Amino acid sequence: MRGFWDLVGFEYKKILCKRSxxxxxxxxxxxxxxxxxxxxxxxxxxxGMPYESNYTAMVKDRAYARSxxxxxxxxxxxxxxxxxxxxxxxxxxxxxxxxxQTIARPYSEIYGAIRGVFNTASxxxxxxxxxxxxxxxxxxYYSIRHExxxxxxxxxxxxxxAKELVMAMDSQIKTPFxxxxxxxxxxxxxxINILGLFCEFVIAxxxxxxxxxxxxxxxxxxxxxxxxxxxxxxxAKIFTGFSLTAIIGLIQLTLAFCLSLxxxxxxxxxxxxxxxxxxxxxxxxxxxxxxxxxxVSLFAFLMTGAITMLxxxxxxxxFGVIVLVSVLLIAPMMGSVSEQNILLHNLYQLFPxxxxxxxxxxxxxxxxxxxxxxxxxxxxxxxALTLSVILTxxxxxxxxxxxxx
Amino acid sequence: MGLELDLVTxxxxxxxxxxxxxxxxxxxxxxxxxxxxxxxxxxxRMMCGVLAPTSGTISFNKIDVSHEDYRDALGxxxxxxxxxxxxxxxxxxxxxxxxxxxxxxxxxxxxxELLEQVSLDKDARKRIKTFSGGMKQRxxxxxxxLNNPQILILDEPTAGLDPKERIRFRNMISRLGxxxxxxxSTHIVSDIEHIAGTILVMKDGSLxxxxxxxxxxxxxxxxxxxxxxxxxxxxxxxxxxPVINIRQESGGTVLLRLISEEKPCAEAVNTQATLEDxxxxxxxxxxxx
Numbered sequence: 001m002r003g004f005w006d007l008v009g010f011e012y013k014k015i016l017c018k019r020s021x022x023x024x025x026x027x028x029x030x031x032x033x034x035x036x037x038x039x040x041x042x043x044x045x046x047x048g049m050p051y052e053s054n055y056t057a058m059v060k061d062r063a064y065a066r067s068x069x070x071x072x073x074x075x076x077x078x079x080x081x082x083x084x085x086x087x088x089x090x091x092x093x094x095x096x097x098x099x100x101q102t103i104a105r106p107y108s109e110i111y112g113a114i115r116g117v118f119n120t121a122s123x124x125x126x127x128x129x130x131x132x133x134x135x136x137x138x139x140x141y142y143s144i145r146h147e148x149x150x151x152x153x154x155x156x157x158x159x160x161x162a163k164e165l166v167m168a169m170d171s172q173i174k175t176p177f178x179x180x181x182x183x184x185x186x187x188x189x190x191x192i193n194i195l196g197l198f199c200e201f202v203i204a205x206x207x208x209x210x211x212x213x214x215x216x217x218x219x220x221x222x223x224x225x226x227x228x229x230x231x232x233x234x235x236a237k238i239f240t241g242f243s244l245t246a247i248i249g250l251i252q253l254t255l256a257f258c259l260s261l262x263x264x265x266x267x268x269x270x271x272x273x274x275x276x277x278x279x280x281x282x283x284x285x286x287x288x289x290x291x292x293x294x295x296v297s298l299f300a301f302l303m304t305g306a307i308t309m310l311x312x313x314x315x316x317x318x319f320g321v322i323v324l325v326s327v328l329l330i331a332p333m334m335g336s337v338s339e340q341n342i343l344l345h346n347l348y349q350l351f352p353x354x355x356x357x358x359x360x361x362x363x364x365x366x367x368x369x370x371x372x373x374x375x376x377x378x379x380x381x382x383x384a385l386t387l388s389v390i391l392t393x394x395x396x397x398x399x400x401x402x403x404x405x
Numbered sequence: 406m407g408l409e410l411d412l413v414t415x416x417x418x419x420x421x422x423x424x425x426x427x428x429x430x431x432x433x434x435x436x437x438x439x440x441x442x443x444x445x446x447x448x449x450r451m452m453c454g455v456l457a458p459t460s461g462t463i464s465f466n467k468i469d470v471s472h473e474d475y476r477d478a479l480g481x482x483x484x485x486x487x488x489x490x491x492x493x494x495x496x497x498x499x500x501x502x503x504x505x506x507x508x509x510x511x512x513x514x515x516x517x518e519l520l521e522q523v524s525l526d527k528d529a530r531k532r533i534k535t536f537s538g539g540m541k542q543r544x545x546x547x548x549x550x551l552n553n554p555q556i557l558i559l560d561e562p563t564a565g566l567d568p569k570e571r572i573r574f575r576n577m578i579s580r581l582g583x584x585x586x587x588x589x590s591t592h593i594v595s596d597i598e599h600i601a602g603t604i605l606v607m608k609d610g611s612l613x614x615x616x617x618x619x620x621x622x623x624x625x626x627x628x629x630x631x632x633x634x635x636x637x638x639x640x641x642x643x644x645x646x647p648v649i650n651i652r653q654e655s656g657g658t659v660l661l662r663l664i665s666e667e668k669p670c671a672e673a674v675n676t677q678a679t680l681e682d683x684x685x686x687x688x689x690x691x692x693x694x
Binding site: 226 | 417450453454455456457473476477479481483485486487488489491492496499500501503504505506508509548552
């Protein structure tokens, strides 16, 4: 290892001494800092007039939700919420009514948590429907949820084994859910996809010149004719690429997580994931889900790093690398693939930007190979790791065998 | 033993850039002379392991060019020398030293020593992007010698150097050539005329001559002429023969130095050939192009 760490140090210096990269890194941190509290900017308007600032609203709703934390989300709490919402008179904007603000609003997080289960394919469950919810319907909340999930699973083209496995996972979820204020985690889940895109773009900008800059600047001749230029240096470059990717990813993911919990509130880590989306079938807590998302995102970043390094070794300019990686990152965000076509759907989830989405990580559709059923949150990082392991030696050999012509 | 090239050939499609070159280099200074496009840089790149020959072998003391130990013995200054603009001269040398496998304390000591030799010690901590062309070239020369190489290959090393720097560089190479193989590629004849023990002449991808300065020059003995002519007579001669030098003389006449297989005119007298004459003899067509 003699000299390896010196070479790694120089590779870091080459990357971090560039103004454009310093600017990109600072900008990405700033964007994260600005993006986490984005929901708090501005005011809530009623009839064209500012009613209260979004920050005030968050503080108020957080206090209401905290007062309900620890209570089981059972018939009693649902009906208490229904009775409170029943007080709201008919209005174009019910949230502006005094009754909503004084009686129903303290229960708004409960309403938000359960309404999704009552949506049907033809009708979106709204506040008026909720006002008329009967005790019988409230009693059936968990069975409706289970039936809905079962129906969804049965409609997919997964194997029977996979369907059974998902239902078995779901049966492990403890009901009734214990309600908790979880906005710190919820905001993190909602922003991680866009945060992932930022990070992957920054990784592409930082790593694009790793090999290709040597071609454009003409230093490739010095490198490839030097003792360690065809082995140790390439290993040092690859180590630098992956370690820098990991550092950028860890800093950004941790910064966003800490900011989200600091700004919106840290509690809710042990609350079930189903408070964020009742139809997820995994018995995971909010904190476990956040950790899984971070791990999967980190592997997605490493895969982006490996793709960027391969392109960097292959193309003659860093700009071309950035353009290609940007297309790879942004294009999949423009569309979607139906769950009905499992193969395409599962392949689509393997794009780097898709991997950083909770809907991919906690998806109902499983990955299946020769009778083996693998959960998405296990398969996605495994795939990213495998692809990185395949691409890295290719980058190594392309640079090693580069010819100066 | 030594640096051996055996039937080294490089082809791009049907075009042969280097054609079955075989030569053995021993300790000493070699000057590789040829016009632009003669194949000098291609040959050098193959000797430095950055371009694979189409056929043939290159080895140093039986170690193949592709082997790490070969590169360990090599110092190379490419023609288009690349650098990192944001690095200081010292950092750049330390980086190349790490690439060459020098331990850190030794690298630092050697870097300072070389910076002093190429008169860059006072600018060691300045960024390379602030350097003039000559300073960059001196830095390039310094990096090529970091590992005290047994084979030192310099492709157009004096490009961008002023006359004083060029003389200092020649003296430095003369000293280095005593205990290693130095190959100096150039199309500037004066760079190698006085320091190269062996001169290689390359044309159209082949080595057409190799030997000492006098041996090489002897191939054009009797072909260099000088004559004093009137302005009008000189025009016709200049069109017909490769002219090395034209000097205006008093009385409206001109003194011509030219190359010709036979006596070009009655006034012409045979004169002692130089390396520059030889260059013109072989490359006049290429130079005119």
